[in-house]
Amino acid sequence: MPDGTQTVVEMRGIVKRFPGVVANAGVDFELRRGEVHALLGENGAGKTTLMKILYGLCLPDAGEIRVHGRPVRIDGPRRAIALGIGMVHQHFMLIPPFTVAENIVLGLEPRRGPAFDLSRARAEVAAISERYGLQVDPDARIETISLGMQQRVEILKALYRQADVLILDEPTAVLTPQEVGELVEIIRRLAASGKSIVFITHKLREVMSVADRVTVLRRGERIGTLRPAETTLEELARMMVGREVALELTKEPATPDGEVLRLRDVSALNDRHLPALRRVSLSVRAGEILGIAGVEGNGQAELVEVIAGLRPITTGEIFLGDRRIDGLGPRRIHELGVAYVPEDRQRRGLILDFSLAENLILVEHRRRPFARGPALDRVAIHRHAERLIAEYDIRAAGTGSKAGALSGGNQQKVVVARALASRPRLLLVSQPTRGLDVGATEFVHRRILTERDRGAAVLLVSLELDELLALSDRIAVIYEGEIVGLFARDEVSEDELGLLMAGGRAKARR
Amino acid sequence: MLALKRIRTKPFWREIALIGLAISSALIIGGVFVVISGHDPLRAYLALIRGAFWGWYNFGETLVYTTPLILTGLSIALAYRCGLFNIGAEGQLIVAMVTSAWIGTWSGIPAGLHALLTLLGGMVAGGLWGAIPGLLKAKTGAHEVINTIMLNYLALYLSHYLVTKPLIAPPGMAPVTRTIARGAMLPQFLPPSRANLGLLIALLACLGVYLLLWRTTWGYEIRAVGLNQEAARYGGIKVARIIVMTMAISGGLAGLAGAVVIQGVQHKFFDLFAFPGYGFDGIAVALLGRNHPFGVIFGALLFGALSNGALQMQSAAGVPKEIIGVVQGTIILFVATEEAFRWFLRSRRRKHSVLKEGEKVGVSV
Numbered sequence: 114m115p116d117g118t119q120t121v122v123e124m125r126g127i128v129k130r131f132p133g134v135v136a137n138a139g140v141d142f143e144l145r146r147g148e149v150h151a152l153l154g155e156n157g158a159g160k161t162t163l164m165k166i167l168y169g170l171c172l173p174d175a176g177e178i179r180v181h182g183r184p185v186r187i188d189g190p191r192r193a194i195a196l197g198i199g200m201v202h203q204h205f206m207l208i209p210p211f212t213v214a215e216n217i218v219l220g221l222e223p224r225r226g227p228a229f230d231l232s233r234a235r236a237e238v239a240a241i242s243e244r245y246g247l248q249v250d251p252d253a254r255i256e257t258i259s260l261g262m263q264q265r266v267e268i269l270k271a272l273y274r275q276a277d278v279l280i281l282d283e284p285t286a287v288l289t290p291q292e293v294g295e296l297v298e299i300i301r302r303l304a305a306s307g308k309s310i311v312f313i314t315h316k317l318r319e320v321m322s323v324a325d326r327v328t329v330l331r332r333g334e335r336i337g338t339l340r341p342a343e344t345t346l347e348e349l350a351r352m353m354v355g356r357e358v359a360l361e362l363t364k365e366p367a368t369p370d371g372e373v374l375r376l377r378d379v380s381a382l383n384d385r386h387l388p389a390l391r392r393v394s395l396s397v398r399a400g401e402i403l404g405i406a407g408v409e410g411n412g413q414a415e416l417v418e419v420i421a422g423l424r425p426i427t428t429g430e431i432f433l434g435d436r437r438i439d440g441l442g443p444r445r446i447h448e449l450g451v452a453y454v455p456e457d458r459q460r461r462g463l464i465l466d467f468s469l470a471e472n473l474i475l476v477e478h479r480r481r482p483f484a485r486g487p488a489l490d491r492v493a494i495h496r497h498a499e500r501l502i503a504e505y506d507i508r509a510a511g512t513g514s515k516a517g518a519l520s521g522g523n524q525q526k527v528v529v530a531r532a533l534a535s536r537p538r539l540l541l542v543s544q545p546t547r548g549l550d551v552g553a554t555e556f557v558h559r560r561i562l563t564e565r566d567r568g569a570a571v572l573l574v575s576l577e578l579d580e581l582l583a584l585s586d587r588i589a590v591i592y593e594g595e596i597v598g599l600f601a602r603d604e605v606s607e608d609e610l611g612l613l614m615a616g617g618r619a620k621a622r623r
Numbered sequence: 624m625l626a627l628k629r630i631r632t633k634p635f636w637r638e639i640a641l642i643g644l645a646i647s648s649a650l651i652i653g654g655v656f657v658v659i660s661g662h663d664p665l666r667a668y669l670a671l672i673r674g675a676f677w678g679w680y681n682f683g684e685t686l687v688y689t690t691p692l693i694l695t696g697l698s699i700a701l702a703y704r705c706g707l708f709n710i711g712a713e714g715q716l717i718v719a720m721v722t723s724a725w726i727g728t729w730s731g732i733p734a735g736l737h738a739l740l741t742l743l744g745g746m747v748a749g750g751l752w753g754a755i756p757g758l759l760k761a762k763t764g765a766h767e768v769i770n771t772i773m774l775n776y777l778a779l780y781l782s783h784y785l786v787t788k789p790l791i792a793p794p795g796m797a798p799v800t801r802t803i804a805r806g807a808m809l810p811q812f813l814p815p816s817r818a819n820l821g822l823l824i825a826l827l828a829c830l831g832v833y834l835l836l837w838r839t840t841w842g843y844e845i846r847a848v849g850l851n852q853e854a855a856r857y858g859g860i861k862v863a864r865i866i867v868m869t870m871a872i873s874g875g876l877a878g879l880a881g882a883v884v885i886q887g888v889q890h891k892f893f894d895l896f897a898f899p900g901y902g903f904d905g906i907a908v909a910l911l912g913r914n915h916p917f918g919v920i921f922g923a924l925l926f927g928a929l930s931n932g933a934l935q936m937q938s939a940a941g942v943p944k945e946i947i948g949v950v951q952g953t954i955i956l957f958v959a960t961e962e963a964f965r966w967f968l969r970s971r972r973r974k975h976s977v978l979k980e981g982e983k984v985g986v987s988v
Contacts, residue, residue, distance in 0.1 A: 423857065444859030455857055464851045471843070475858035479840050487839045 119146040120182070121278055121309045122167065122198075127176035129162050136162040137173070138333040144278065144311060149304050151312045151324035151341075153353055155550035156520050158330040160313045161203075164280045167311075168200040169193040199271025200280040205263050207255045213262075214238040214251035217270050241272055246302055261292035268299070279303065280311045285319060286548060297323050315353070315550045317346050329353055354552050364562050367586040370399035371434075373539050373570035374420065378429035379439075380594075381419050389415040391594040392428065397539070402561070402571040404585030404602075406578060408614050412594035413574045414456065417541050420572070421453045422446040433539060447476050452537035454528050456544040456574070458521075462528040465517030469509055470498035472516045473531050497534075505530040506556075522553035529557055533564060540564050543574045558584060578607055592616055642911060645957035646925070653950035657942055667942040674935020675928035681935065683816025687888055689927030690818075691716070693825040694880035695905025696912055696919035698753075698873045701832055703914045705869040706849035707760070711771025712877035713902025714778035715752045717895065719745035719881030721782045724892035725790055727803025727885065734806030738886060741807045742824070745882025746875045752778065753874015754867055761863035767870065775902070779895060786894045798894035809887040819887030826920065828876060833916040835872075845869050877902060907955045926951065 122144040129137040136159045144150050152160045166173050169187040178185055180196045187193050193200075207216050214235045223233040238251045247265045255263060264284060271279055281300075285293045300310055300323055312324060320327050321341050329336040329352040336352045350358040374397040383389035389412045397403045405413050418424035420431060422443040431439040438446050447453070455461040463472050474483045474494055482493040498512035505526045509519055516524060525545070532540065542561060546554040561584060565571050575581050581588055588605060590598040590613040598605075598613045654664035675685045695712045702709035723745035732740060756770035783798075792801040809820040836842035847855040848865045856862050880901055885892060904926055911925065912918025933947035 421857075442859065442861070443857070447859055453857070460851070461853050461857045464847055464854050466850045467847070475847070475854070478843050478858075484840045487841060489838055489840060489843060491838075 120144070121146050121180065123179040123182075124163070124167065125177045125179075127163060127166060127178075128174045129159075129166060129171065130174055135333045137166070137176075139176070140330065140333070140335045142328060142335070143338075144309050145326075146277075146309055147304050147307050148325040149300055149310045149312055149323055151314055151320040151327040152330065153314060153317070153320055153327050153349065154330035155315055155353055155552055156522050157332075158353075159333040160330055161282055163330070164200065164282065164311060164313060167193065167278075168198060168280060194274050194276070197275060197277040198280070199274055199276030199278065201264065201267040201271060201282065201284060203282045203286060205260075205267055207263055207266060209256035210254060212252050212254055213249050213258070213266050216255055216266055217241075217251075217273050219270075221274065237273070238269065242269060245269075245272060245299070245306065247299055259292070261288050261295065264288070264292075264296070265299070268303075277307070278309045278311070280313070282313045283315075284312065285314070285316065293319075317349050317353075317551070320349060321346065331355055350551055353550075358551055358555060364584075365566065367401045367565065369401040369586070370568065372396050373399050373434060374572065375432040376420070376429065377432075379419060379426050379431060380428040381415050381424055381426045383412075383415055389594050390419065390426075393591075393594070393596055394429075395589055395596060395599070397570040397572050399538070399570050400565055400568050401586040402565050402573055402584050404581035404588040405572065405574045405591055406581050406588055406610050406614055407576075407591040409576055411591050411614075413591050414543070415594075416591065417453070417456075417543050417572070417574055420446075420539075421451065421541055444476065444479070447535070448480075450535075450538035452532035452535050452540050454532045454540070454542045454545055456547070458524050458528050463516045463524055465515065467516055468513045469502070469507070469516055469519075469527060470494050470512040472527055473498050473501055473534075475531065477531075477535065501527075501530040501534060505560075521548050522550060525549055525553065525557065529560055533560060536567075537564075537569055540569050540571045541574075542571060544576065545573070546575075546577070546580060578610060581610075582607065590614055638913065642958060646954055648957055649950050649953035652953050653946055656946050656949050660943060660946065662940060662942045667936055667940050667946070670936040670940040670942070671929070671932035671947070673932075674939065675932030679813050680816045681931070683813035683818035685924075685928045685931040686813075686818040686822055687816065687927075688930045689923045690821045690825050690887070691880035691884050691901045692904055692908050692923035692926050693822075693920055694828060694883065695877050695901045696908030696923050697825075697828055697832055697916060698876035698880070699905050699909040700912060700914040700916065700919050701836070701845075701876065702869060702873040703909060704836060704849045705845045705866065706852065707757075707866065707870060707873070708768050709753065709756075709771055709870065709873050709877075710768055710906070711753060711756060711774050711874070711902070712880075712905045713898050713900070714771065714775035715749035715874040715877035716881040716884075716899065716902050717775075717778040717782050718752045719749040719878030720885050720892055720899075721785050721790070721800075722748035722878075723882040723885040724800045724803060725785075727807035727890075728801045729807075730804065732804075732806065737804060737806040738809060741803070741886055742879065742882045745885070746878045749878015749881060750871045750875035753877065754871040757867040757870025757874075760870070761866045775898065779898060782892070782895060786892055790892070792891070800892040802891050803886065807886060808890060809883065811887065817888045819883075821883030821887040824879065824883060825923075828879060829916040829920055832876070836916070841865075841868070877905070880905075904951075907951065907958075910955065910958050925954075 120143055124140065124142040127137045127140045140159065140163055142163060152164065154160045162171065165171050167178065167187065169189045169192050172188060178187060185196060187196065217238050218234045223230045223237065235251045242249050247269055249262060249265050249269065255266065268279065284296060288296060304310055314320060324341050326338060326340055328338040329349065331353060377394050378392045379390055380388065380392055381390040393416065395403070405416065407413050415424055419426050422441055422445070426439050430437055433449055433451065436449065438449060459465060474497065477483060482490055483497070484490065495512050501507065502509060502512065507526045507530065508523050516527060519527070529545065545557050545561065549557065561571060561573070573581065573584055582602070585602050588600050588602060588610065589596050590610060592614060650668070657664040657667045674681055676682050695716060698712045699709050723741045726741045726744040752774060756767045756774060759765040759770050760767045786800060787798045790800045792799055811817055811819045836846060844855065844860045844865050847858065847860055848862050852862055908919050908922035908926055911922030929947050929951055933944035936942050937944040
């Protein structure tokens with residue numbers, strides 16, 4: 114709870130332009146002592162820019178910043194830290210082979226003479242983690258601890274530098290649901306001890322659960338600042354997107370047809386040659402969405418890979434219709450009508466240095482009309498790209514723009530457009546909305562439903578239960594490589610699924 | 624969220640300017656060495672330029688050096704597009720030289736056909752020598768840098784053996800092969816210089832590689848593997864096969880360089896006392912040419928001119944030609960550390976206007 118009205122940071126009329134874009138168009142922002150202030154907006158709304166200005170990573174073109182009432186010019190992170198402002202970036206800035214304690218004190222190392230005083234560093238880290246209730250093992254190496262732990266280390270790093278203002282940039286993007294819960298606890302404790310926290314996010318539910326106040330940005334402008342208690346999810350969504358958004362998907366009941374995909378007793382190993390799938394059997398019918406629920410790392414990635422032909426199986430068989438497809442290569446399987454939206458668009462879905470047009474033909478690049486024999490048909494490739502850019506509303510300068518220059522949402526549209534353009538019989542979708550804002554998420558969800566209604570069989574893997582419950586017609590739970598439950602959507606609750614995902618047993622139902 | 628990330632914008636003219644800056648800085652540093660060696664740098668460089676370009680003979684000899692460098696540069700550039708670092712162009716060149724020198728001595732083959740066969744023989748030998756590290760990389764993951772370096776030595780010592788034993792020209796006094804048949808030679812077009820048809824072959828190879836990379840499905844797959852192997856695999860591309868194929872083509876191009884040296888210039892294989900160096904200089908040529916098939920032509924011309932001009936400079940101005948080795952080395956150093964230049968240019972601009980920071984920051988919305 115905010116302990117009153119003491120203003121710590123005040124930003125007035127902040128303007129920041131980049132070539133072709135106004136990131137902040139005169140934004141006001143006020144942060145009070147002891148409050149958790151969410152900064153809500155879609156991708157590209159200017160949230161991160163505003164906070165980068167506060168942290169000294171870029172200078173505003175116009176506007177004024179006051180810290181504790183005094184006007185300041187923050188021309189670098191050093192200045193920001195001196196003013197008691199710390200920032201935890203979306204991508205952590207830690208040194209993997211160093212220990213937790215070494216990372217925290219880095220740059221401000223306690224010394225004994227000229228030597229680094231490791232024992233004092235450890236003691237100081239232990240004291241500070243004790244004080245704020247952030248348990249870490251000071252001797253663990255960063256490369257061996259989870260992302261959630263790494264985030265704690267980042268927070269401790271800021272606290273060690275005596276930050277009173279803590280900026281967290283999309284802090285939940287990399288966390289599991291349990292870790293999110295722990296983070297919320299930590300944030301509350303920090304606020305209670307008088308720290309002020311800026312929480313950058315595009316997730317509405319997080320705003321509701323953690324923030325004392327929320328400032329909504331849209332296209333570089335401040336739309337409003339309000340208290341979550343006095344508003345609704347729908348209103349926040351409208352402020353953020355600028356139009357009515359359907360938070361609940363409306364969908365027709367499924368009218369499933371014949372079986373398209375069938376797995377019988379399929380096992381496979383992961384990259385470390387340990388069992389990842391154990392005798393998995395399941396089937397997906399035309400016109401239905403089968404959701405796969407599970408905590409990350411329980412075999413769902415491998416499951417999709419074996420179907421797509423990217424990973425060999427050790428037992429069992431996989432059928433597409435009547436045809437056995439295990440043992441065929443990914444291109445052959447694609448040609449038989451399987452399209453794939455992989456979970457990591459930057460690493461697996463796209464070639465970031467390829468143009469949009471080149472990315473949009475990947476997998477299909479040897480087929481007509483894109484290739485005649487070995488020769489690429491550049492006109493056909495260009496036309497194909499133009500058509501998909503228009504159809505999927507991909508925001509890009511042109512078909513020749515590099516995929517890496519697009520925003521995350523637009524990158525995902527490219528991957529989805531490519532998969533759907535082939536009108537697949539079976540659509541494999543893995544984490545389709547990770548890191549996307551509300552508008553883009555809604556778009557992707559609609560397209561997946563459209564595919565289902567067209568008669569495609571859809572296998573959907575997601576870590577977000579909300580997404581699975583909204584889209585799936587049936588849900589299977591995977592735990593340690595086994596299917597531990599299979600339900601019709603209407604027969605199962607979130608709690609039941611959560612229990613199974615954590616390893617509790619239940620009887621499978623059809 | 625407004626994702627701010629540095630997008631490397633590389634406008635064509637900036638690129639040219641940076642390379643020009645590297646070259647002129649290297650020449651200045653080389654000039655310092657000329658002064659230290661007790662000569663007049665202006666006279667030395669004038670002699671260098673005269674030696675490289677003045678008159679048809681000198682220009683022709685520059686082309687003699689340039690021709691194999693285009694091909695080895697192209698070989699390395701192509702491999703690099705696939706994410707492979709082919710240090711082995713040197714060895715691929717050597718096996719091709721020996722092979723061509725051998726095939727060239729066959730008798731009873733019609734003139735033009737013999738030249739073609741000799742050329743192909745060198746190419747295939749280089750291609751096979753390049754495919755070995757490709758295969759090792761694809762099958763076992765063994766790094767091509769290590770294996771190509773080792774294969775360079777294998778090629779060098781194998782050529783020692785071949786030229787001193789089975790292929791030695793009678794009566795066997797000197798370690799050298801017989802002169803190849805007239806019908807296997809590439810015609811020279813600027814006599815008395817030894818500039819020859821190999822230049823045209825090299826230029827056609829550049830065009831060929833350009834078309835391969837950007838107009839065919841194979842080139843698409845090569846570039847995809849080079850940029851993101853994981854995504855290429857997800858895109859149904861057989862990564863291992865592409866790696867072997869690219870290394871074979873890359874080796875074939877280096878092999879072509881070896882064949883051209885034999886057929887156009889030497890007409891026989893002389894025992895090598897050390898690596899001939901075309902393969903290693905090819906790395907610098909590829910670097911200068913930004914790994915683009917047309918860029919390597921200019922890189923090769925620069926290095927060819929420096930090598931040839933250095934000889935003339937030594938005889939005309941008495942400046943040791945090793946100075947030019949310093950210049951070449953410095954160019955490589957500067958081009959390789961161009962980031963330092965960029966940084967220098969940036970920090971200068973920052974001093975002028977602090978607020979223009981956003982210029983170098985691309986915005987993806």
